[in-house]
Amino acid sequence: MSIDIQVDREINLKGEVCPYTFVKSKLALEEMEVGQVLRVIVDHEPAVTNVPRSMENEGQAVLRAAKLNDTDWEIVLRKETE
Amino acid sequence: MGMSAFSDEQIQRYSRQIILKEVGGKGQRKLLNAQVLVIGAGGLGSPAAVYLAAAGVGTVGIVDFDRVDMSNLHRQILHHTEDVGRLKVESAAETLLRYNPDVTVVRHQEPLTSHNAMSIISPYDVVVNGADNFPTRYLVNDACYLLGKPLVDGCILMFDAQATVFVPGKGCYRCLYPAPPPPGLVPSCAEAGVLGALPGLIGCLQAIETVKLILGIGEPLVSRMLLYDALAADFRQVKLRRDPACPLCGDSPTIRELIDYEEFCGVPIPAALAEH
Ligand SMILES: [Zn+2]
Numbered sequence: 001m002s003i004d005i006q007v008d009r010e011i012n013l014k015g016e017v018c019p020y021t022f023v024k025s026k027l028a029l030e031e032m033e034v035g036q037v038l039r040v041i042v043d044h045e046p047a048v049t050n051v052p053r054s055m056e057n058e059g060q061a062v063l064r065a066a067k068l069n070d071t072d073w074e075i076v077l078r079k080e081t082e
Numbered sequence: 083m084g085m086s087a088f089s090d091e092q093i094q095r096y097s098r099q100i101i102l103k104e105v106g107g108k109g110q111r112k113l114l115n116a117q118v119l120v121i122g123a124g125g126l127g128s129p130a131a132v133y134l135a136a137a138g139v140g141t142v143g144i145v146d147f148d149r150v151d152m153s154n155l156h157r158q159i160l161h162h163t164e165d166v167g168r169l170k171v172e173s174a175a176e177t178l179l180r181y182n183p184d185v186t187v188v189r190h191q192e193p194l195t196s197h198n199a200m201s202i203i204s205p206y207d208v209v210v211n212g213a214d215n216f217p218t219r220y221l222v223n224d225a226c227y228l229l230g231k232p233l234v235d236g237c238i239l240m241f242d243a244q245a246t247v248f249v250p251g252k253g254c255y256r257c258l259y260p261a262p263p264p265p266g267l268v269p270s271c272a273e274a275g276v277l278g279a280l281p282g283l284i285g286c287l288q289a290i291e292t293v294k295l296i297l298g299i300g301e302p303l304v305s306r307m308l309l310y311d312a313l314a315a316d317f318r319q320v321k322l323r324r325d326p327a328c329p330l331c332g333d334s335p336t337i338r339e340l341i342d343y344e345e346f347c348g349v350p351i352p353a354a355l356a357e358h
Contacts, residue, residue: 023097027088027107058103 005063005076008036014043014072021047022054025077029060032079037063040075048073087111092184096138104299110138114184116296117141119206121194121222123148123174125157125281126236126288127212132160133289134210135178135185139296142178143188143206146170157278194218196340199225208295210288211235212281216262217343223248223255224340227331234291236284240275243284246307246322247291250331253305257325257332262343280312 011028013021025040032038042048052062055077064076088096088107092114099105105113116139120127123146135142148170150161158170165173171189178187190202194213203209203225211233213219219237226233226248233248235255248254287308294300309318326333 019097019101020093023093023100026100027093030107054101 005037007039007076008032010039010041012041013047014041016042016047017044018046018050022051025051025055025075026058029055029077029079034079034081036079038077038079040077041068042073042075043071045073048075051075052077092138095182095184099137105297109297109299112296113138113293114140116208117143117206118208118210118292118296119143119145119190119203120210120212121145121218122212122214123158123160123170124154124212124214125238125276125278126285127210128158128160128174129282129285130210130212130234130236130289130292131174131178132181133286134292135182135187137289137293138182138184139292140184141186141188141206143190143202144171144174145190145192145194145202146174147191147193157276157281159282194221196221196342199340200229203231204229206231208292209233210292212285212288219255220262220343221340224330224337226250227254228338228340232295234288234295236281236288238276238281238284241277241280241312243280243310243312244307245284245287245291245303245310247295247303249302249304251324253322253324254328254331256330256337257328258307258322260329277312280310283310 009028009032013024016024021042021044029038048065052065052075055062059081061078061080063078066074068074096110100107100110118134118139120131120142123144131142131144150165150168150170150173152166154161155163160174160177169191171191175187175189178185192198199221209222209226209231211222213222227250230250235246235248237244291303294302305322306319307322324331329335330337
């Protein structure tokens with residue numbers, strides 16, 4: 001299933017664990033404009049729940065958090081606030 | 083751009099700070115670009131400088147002409163037993179760089195005087211006052227006001243402590259104590275005792291206020307003074323306001339240049355504050 005979302009930037013955080021998955025996603029989002037979409041690829045399973053939760057706490061939108069294959073997940077975020 | 087602005091080591095080192103919504107990457111960049119001057123590598127200056135350096139404040143200046151004495155070690159945590167006899171600025175710089183090699187430590191190894199205070203202070207964004215004597219305390223107060231620099235002030239004696247932030251235009255140390263008391267009225271440095279953890283607490287508070295000023299977050303400790311009585315375990319706050327009659331920041335100031343006072347030590351408690 002693949003809803004068509006325009007991704008403005010993608011970062012590969014495979015090999016990264018918490019809290020760096022969130023910190024690096026946050027730093028990437030800080031450099032983007034409100035309304036833009038960031039796609040984050042991770043292979044650290046706890047990040048799939050931790051990153052979206054922390055992002056929602058900061059007022060950002062989580063569009064998708066889904067398994068891609070045996071090892072990887074994608075987290076798709078839209079910047080809602082500076 | 084973006085993550086590439088920070089090294090991987092910086093992202094790791096500051097991650098728990100960057101996670102804070104009020105800090106983030108932008109706040110961390112502000113800290114790395116900030117220049118803070120710490121007056122005195124002593125009881126207050128030690129914890130203040132350590133936490134500022136650890137937080138990634140890019141430039142930390144230290145003013146101290148003294149050498150480490152064994153009797154300093156129970157509170158001056160920048161210095162270790164093997165540093166006794168060394169210059170405090172050297173010992174301080176070494177300790178700070180061991181905590182965080184990201185920081186530039188500027189050593190001002192000289193007594194602060196009316197001749198050098200303006201030129202030493204002027205490059206910095208914020209000044210942390212850890213002076214243990216009146217001449218320096220007044221000098222720093224006056225210089226910061228004349229230069230328009232925020233001054234994060236702290237003061238301790240025995241079991242009592244005070245802390246406040248002076249922002250030019252919102253009051254200064256002379257609004258509280260217009261002039262130093264005559265020498266002899268207050269105990270000398272060597273006579274005055276202090277519990278080591280007390281400057282530790284106040285120096286940490288000064289570091290926090292400094293970080294808040296750099297980031298522009300929260301409510302700075304401006305126009306109020308925090309008083310702590312360690313024996314009673316009692317914190318209280320008193321309101322401070324600019325005194326229109328202040329000789330420095332009042333409506334008709336009489337002090338327009340720096341003054342060198344005779345060397346003596348102590349912490350006076352003004353009657354208004356002493357009577358709780
Ligand atoms: Zn004043």
